[in-house]
Amino acid sequence: DISAGALMEDGTPLLIFDAEDMVQSMAKLSMSDQLNSVSRISGETAIKTRKKRVLVVDDSFTVRELQRKLLDHHGYDVEVAVDGVEGWNTVRSSAFDLVISDVDMPRMDGIELVRLIKNDARMSGIPVMILSYKDREDDRQRGLSAGADYYLTKSSYQSDALIEAVFDLIGPAQP
Numbered sequence: 001d002i003s004a005g006a007l008m009e010d011g012t013p014l015l016i017f018d019a020e021d022m023v024q025s026m027a028k029l030s031m032s033d034q035l036n037s038v039s040r041i042s043g044e045t046a047i048k049t050r051k052k053r054v055l056v057v058d059d060s061f062t063v064r065e066l067q068r069k070l071l072d073h074h075g076y077d078v079e080v081a082v083d084g085v086e087g088w089n090t091v092r093s094s095a096f097d098l099v100i101s102d103v104d105m106p107r108m109d110g111i112e113l114v115r116l117i118k119n120d121a122r123m124s125g126i127p128v129m130i131l132s133y134k135d136r137e138d139d140r141q142r143g144l145s146a147g148a149d150y151y152l153t154k155s156s157y158q159s160d161a162l163i164e165a166v167f168d169l170i171g172p173a174q175p
Helices: 019-031 043-049 061-073 084-093 110-119 137-146 159-170
Strands: 002-007 013-017 053-057 077-081 098-101 128-132 150-153
Touching: 053 061, 053 084, 061 077, 061 159, 077 084, 084 098, 084 110, 098 110, 098 159, 110 128, 110 137, 128 137, 128 159, 137 150, 150 159
Parallel strands: 053 077, 053 098, 098 128, 128 150
Antiparallel strands: 002 013
C-alpha cells in the first residue's frame, strides 16, 4: 500500500500511502478474518519509553565522537553537529533533552549558541552544558552568564564526570 517514500531534511522517513489500495487491503483482511487487534500506545506512554536525546556540538571530530560513543553507550540517543550554526539549525528542527557544546568553534561559538537557545521561547527550557578547554573562572562565568546550566572543562574531563553531569541535568537515558 506504500506508493512512494522520501527522506525529509532531518533524515526522517516519509512514506506515501495509496489510500484506495489501503482501504481495499483492509476490506480484504476484514472479510477473511485475518485482522488482529493492535495495541495502541498512547503519546504519554511513548514519551515515557523513548530514549532521551542529546545534541553534541563540537568542531573537533575526536571530541565529538568520544562524547557520542560515551553517551550512546549509556543509552542516550545522540546527534552531533560540527559547529554552532549547524547546532542551532539542528536544535530548531528536532526535539532534544540536552545540548552539550564546545565554546571555540568556527561560524558561531558555543556562547552565542547558548544565548540563542536560552532566548528562544520554545527552547529556553532545554538544559545546555558547555564542555570547553577554557578553564579560567572568567570563562566559566561567561558561559554561565550566557545561560549554560553546567560548565565542564576538558582539562579535567573524565568520562565519569560527563555522564554524572548529564545525569544531574536530565536523568537516566530512559525514564
